[in-house]
Amino acid sequence: MQQAAQHQQQLTKPAGSLGRLEEIAVRLAGIQGTPLPHIQQKSVIVMAGDHGVTREGVSAYPAEVTPQMVLNFLAGGAAINALARQAQAEVVIVDIGVAAPLTHPQLISRKVAPGSANMAEGPALTREQLFEAFQVGFEVLDVTVEKGCDLIAIGEMGIGNTTAASAISATLLRLPVDTLTGHGTGISAEQRQHKVRVLERALELNQPDPNDALDVLAKVGGLEIAGLTGVIIAAAARRIPVLIDGFISSSAALAACALNPAIRNYLFAGHTSVEPGHRLILEYLQLQPLLNLNMRLGEGTGAVLAMHILEAALHTHNEMATFAQAGVSEKEEG
Amino acid sequence: MQQAAQHQQQLTKPAGSLGRLEEIAVRLAGIQGTPLPHIQQKSVIVMAGDHGVTREGVSAYPAEVTPQMVLNFLAGGAAINALARQAQAEVVIVDIGVAAPLTHPQLISRKVAPGSANMAEGPALTREQLFEAFQVGFEVLDVTVEKGCDLIAIGEMGIGNTTAASAISATLLRLPVDTLTGHGTGISAEQRQHKVRVLERALELNQPDPNDALDVLAKVGGLEIAGLTGVIIAAAARRIPVLIDGFISSSAALAACALNPAIRNYLFAGHTSVEPGHRLILEYLQLQPLLNLNMRLGEGTGAVLAMHILEAALHTHNEMATFAQAGVSEKEEG
Numbered sequence: 001m002q003q004a005a006q007h008q009q010q011l012t013k014p015a016g017s018l019g020r021l022e023e024i025a026v027r028l029a030g031i032q033g034t035p036l037p038h039i040q041q042k043s044v045i046v047m048a049g050d051h052g053v054t055r056e057g058v059s060a061y062p063a064e065v066t067p068q069m070v071l072n073f074l075a076g077g078a079a080i081n082a083l084a085r086q087a088q089a090e091v092v093i094v095d096i097g098v099a100a101p102l103t104h105p106q107l108i109s110r111k112v113a114p115g116s117a118n119m120a121e122g123p124a125l126t127r128e129q130l131f132e133a134f135q136v137g138f139e140v141l142d143v144t145v146e147k148g149c150d151l152i153a154i155g156e157m158g159i160g161n162t163t164a165a166s167a168i169s170a171t172l173l174r175l176p177v178d179t180l181t182g183h184g185t186g187i188s189a190e191q192r193q194h195k196v197r198v199l200e201r202a203l204e205l206n207q208p209d210p211n212d213a214l215d216v217l218a219k220v221g222g223l224e225i226a227g228l229t230g231v232i233i234a235a236a237a238r239r240i241p242v243l244i245d246g247f248i249s250s251s252a253a254l255a256a257c258a259l260n261p262a263i264r265n266y267l268f269a270g271h272t273s274v275e276p277g278h279r280l281i282l283e284y285l286q287l288q289p290l291l292n293l294n295m296r297l298g299e300g301t302g303a304v305l306a307m308h309i310l311e312a313a314l315h316t317h318n319e320m321a322t323f324a325q326a327g328v329s330e331k332e333e334g
Numbered sequence: 335m336q337q338a339a340q341h342q343q344q345l346t347k348p349a350g351s352l353g354r355l356e357e358i359a360v361r362l363a364g365i366q367g368t369p370l371p372h373i374q375q376k377s378v379i380v381m382a383g384d385h386g387v388t389r390e391g392v393s394a395y396p397a398e399v400t401p402q403m404v405l406n407f408l409a410g411g412a413a414i415n416a417l418a419r420q421a422q423a424e425v426v427i428v429d430i431g432v433a434a435p436l437t438h439p440q441l442i443s444r445k446v447a448p449g450s451a452n453m454a455e456g457p458a459l460t461r462e463q464l465f466e467a468f469q470v471g472f473e474v475l476d477v478t479v480e481k482g483c484d485l486i487a488i489g490e491m492g493i494g495n496t497t498a499a500s501a502i503s504a505t506l507l508r509l510p511v512d513t514l515t516g517h518g519t520g521i522s523a524e525q526r527q528h529k530v531r532v533l534e535r536a537l538e539l540n541q542p543d544p545n546d547a548l549d550v551l552a553k554v555g556g557l558e559i560a561g562l563t564g565v566i567i568a569a570a571a572r573r574i575p576v577l578i579d580g581f582i583s584s585s586a587a588l589a590a591c592a593l594n595p596a597i598r599n600y601l602f603a604g605h606t607s608v609e610p611g612h613r614l615i616l617e618y619l620q621l622q623p624l625l626n627l628n629m630r631l632g633e634g635t636g637a638v639l640a641m642h643i644l645e646a647a648l649h650t651h652n653e654m655a656t657f658a659q660a661g662v663s664e665k666e667e668g
Contacts, residue, residue, distance in 0.1 A: 014519040019628030068662040077655025185348040294353030308642035315420045321411025328402040
């Protein structure tokens with residue numbers, strides 16, 4: 001990282017004038033352990049799962065939308081497909097817990113269960129299901145990296161999963177659910193109040209231990225969130241940078257960092273979404289979002305869009321001439 | 335625009351969940367006059383000129399850096415080259431007023447004068463020089479568009495040009511120069527105070543008329559700023575969207591909008607830089623920056639980086655399936 005920082009000082013621009021692009025290049029140098037880091041191949045891993053808590057009426061969309069959108073991803077018609085084509089990133093779709101049966105040649109079918117249980121009535125996952133979901137994340141990451149991928153974005157699909165993300169982050173950040181809970185994909189103020197009451201009931205009933213991220217993920221998490229936690233843990237272990245997306249994937253990052261704080265060094269926050277809990281997680285993890293475009297879709301869209309910024313940092317870092325090479329005068333001492 | 339907005343409502347995502355990408359797509363639809371706008375070919379027009387006011391010691395870099403950096407652009411070694419390669423944008427370099435003689439097969443040599451006069455001693459440009467600089471902007475834009483370009487970014491190079499940008503924007507925004515003046519490419523607090531005094535002297539001496547943007551551009555502007563004003567005027571006339579960059583290119587946009595307020599509808603603000611005057615111009619023009627990465631380099635770097643965001647807006651707008659096409663259920667009425 002020090003060599004990379006010195007290299008930045010010699011490029012033909014006033015020191016610091018590329019702002020966060022310079023910081024990103026130096027961070028990527030640290031992650032890859034080389035002064036001139038490169039990104040060759042990019043993937044977005046999208047995990048899909050259903051949530052028993054949707055039976056409490058916490059979402060604006062019916063639960064059938066989860067499998068419908070998975071098929072839309074596989075047909076290439078969703079926002080994440082359009083943005084991944086632009087960014088030249090592979091889209092990896094994993095069914096880790098969709099309630100409906102799904103088959104498709106491009107779908108990675110690793111269904112741990114047909115959705116989580118209703119956290120308003122008991123724990124969302126068993127400890128065994130949680131570990132199996134982690135394992136799916138480890139394996140999907142390993143296969144993706146073995147194929148040559150060196151930058152991962154994460155995304156998710158699961159009607160009801162902002163409710164799980166609120167429960168996880170309220171517990172781990174030790175904040176009242178009311179401060180973290182937003183309007184999800186578009187519920188009214190009254191529906192939001194109902195969602196807050198369901199969350200309060202689920203936390204009261206399950207009593208997840210804020211000092212034990214495994215307990216939190218099992219009791220009030222979800223299969224796609226646990227799977228993404230596994231992806232993040234495995235990526236950090238292999239020194240692969242991970243772009244996190246919105247509130248839900250950030251709750252997976254929060255859980256991963258609670259298990260091992262060093263994982264934070266491998267994370268980049270793609271953007272900040274409209275969900276209030278998202279900003280609180282990023283502040284806690286001290287991750288500054290790269291984009292702020294009022295997006296709140298999930299699927300990995302904000303993370304994939306931010307790939308252009310990470311690549312811009314490397315294009316300038318690796319391709320610019322130095323003052324000496326270009327014969328440009330340096331700053332006069334003032 | 336209305337058709338484009340209706341199209342957005344039918345795409346497989348919660349309404350509004352792509353945030354500013356949706357607004358951008360609708361604005362581009364309005365500019366191009368089609369519900370499904372496209373960007374085929376992108377260019378960044380970089381105008382370079384010198385400033386007589388550098389003799390007052392307002393910059394951290396010697397004036398020789400202007401021609402040195404122009405040669406660096408032409409050799410492909412500057413930040414704008416790296417970012418334009420990534421964005422697949424053509425780099426068009428125009429010598430509109432560099433003091434030193436410059437020749438290069440790729441350089442568009444349209445030198446109106448070997449730099450502006452020192453605004454601290456009299457008007458920076460004559461009225462004839464100003465109109466000639468506009469004409470250069472018109473012609474460069476026309477040639478670029480004739481070659482097929484349908485998205486323009488603007489950039490500049492000129493040691494001393496934050497001083498000219500401060501003078502223009504202080505006058506047109508009717509604000510004290512002290513509130514608009516930053517540290518340019520890296521001067522100290524003391525040097526900044528000196529820059530403010532030089533600016534106050536130049537404005538006192540020249541008395542530019544805030545109701546007459548032509549008077550302002552001539553008396554306290556510069557050749558590259560006037561040239562970019564010409565580019566913006568000509569682009570808006572041809573319904574070509576323009577991505578503006580930092581403080582200097584935004585001062586050209588401010589002048590263009592003072593001449594014709596409708597031009598604002600063709601502008602996108604690529605980013606917000608560290609220069610305080612930049613934010614004030616964007617607020618006045620009601621342009622919300624697409625990126626905020628603490629960049630302050632100029633050259634068009636922030637504008638070219640923001641091209642990815644504009645293209646993302648169109649990829650999602652044009653490629654996503656509708657609810658009907660994908661068989662996805664719409665939102666339940668709450």
